[in-house]
Amino acid sequence: NAGVTQTPKFQVLKTGQSMTLQCAQDMNHNSMYWYRQDPGMGLRLIYYSASEGTTDKGEVPNGYNVSRLNKREFSLRLESAAPSQTSVYFCASSDTSGHLYNEQFFGPGTRLTVL
Amino acid sequence: GENVEQHPSTLSVQEGDSAVIKCTYSDSASNYFPWYKQELGKRPQLIIDIRSNVGEKKDQRIAVTLNKTAKHFSLHITETQPEDSAVYFCAASNNYGQNFVFGPGTRLSVLP
Numbered sequence: 001n002a003g004v005t006q007t008p009k010f011q012v013l014k015t016g017q018s019m020t021l022q023c024a025q026d027m028n029h030n031s032m033y034w035y036r037q038d039p040g041m042g043l044r045l046i047y048y049s050a051s052e053g054t055t056d057k058g059e060v061p062n063g064y065n066v067s068r069l070n071k072r073e074f075s076l077r078l079e080s081a082a083p084s085q086t087s088v089y090f091c092a093s094s095d096t097s098g099h100l101y102n103e104q105f106f107g108p109g110t111r112l113t114v115l
Numbered sequence: 116g117e118n119v120e121q122h123p124s125t126l127s128v129q130e131g132d133s134a135v136i137k138c139t140y141s142d143s144a145s146n147y148f149p150w151y152k153q154e155l156g157k158r159p160q161l162i163i164d165i166r167s168n169v170g171e172k173k174d175q176r177i178a179v180t181l182n183k184t185a186k187h188f189s190l191h192i193t194e195t196q197p198e199d200s201a202v203y204f205c206a207a208s209n210n211y212g213q214n215f216v217f218g219p220g221t222r223l224s225v226l227p
Contacts, residue, residue: 040124040219042204042217043159043217048215059216104149108157108158
């Protein structure tokens with residue numbers, strides 16, 4: 001049982017380049033999330049998906065797109081990377097199928113640097 | 116939308132003393148309040164959570180209290196140990212994945 005996995009672990013981009021961060025979970029969770037973590041800012045929600053085929057904006061969605069490919073996978077895409085997107089990105093998943101919040105399980109994170 | 120404030124931003128205590136971290140939230144619809152611990156370079160992990168129908172919850176040395184009227188909740192760690200040193204985040208959420216907001220974090224240092 002791997003839990004939540006993310007790839008890549010590290011990435012360096014030049015301004016204007018694009019990339020996709022991958023996330024997968026094997027816990028059969030219906031909800032998945034993407035956060036960014038900047039120093040002193042805590043975790044800020046970018047997008048979330050409450051079920052396969054649905055996505056919703058979080059606090060800081062500008063500059064990002066997401067795809068809930070199936071129940072297991074939730075990807076985050078940067079179409080044109082900017083230095084302000086330098087951050088650590090965490091994916092998380094949770095079982096909210098009973099309409100009650102339960103623990104969010106986090107992936108190991110992706111450290112992204114945009115030059 | 117929801118706004119979560121957290122105090123203090125840094126906290127240093129002597130080993131064996133207690134530590135208290137406080138959070139306030141703005142959305143009266145929030146009904147779930149988890150606390151996460153994040154060690155340096157690692158992922159956040161849940162340490163305790165509380166729902167709005169409960170005023171207090173304990174798990175060994177860790178406890179959380181909730182005051183819905185005042186919209187604040189607190190993390191209490193007793194008999195602190197060096198391995199408690201980490202960044203602690205509070206969060207608030209309503210049901211169905213809406214408005215899940217984290218506080219900015221508290222860096223706790225337990226001094227031997």
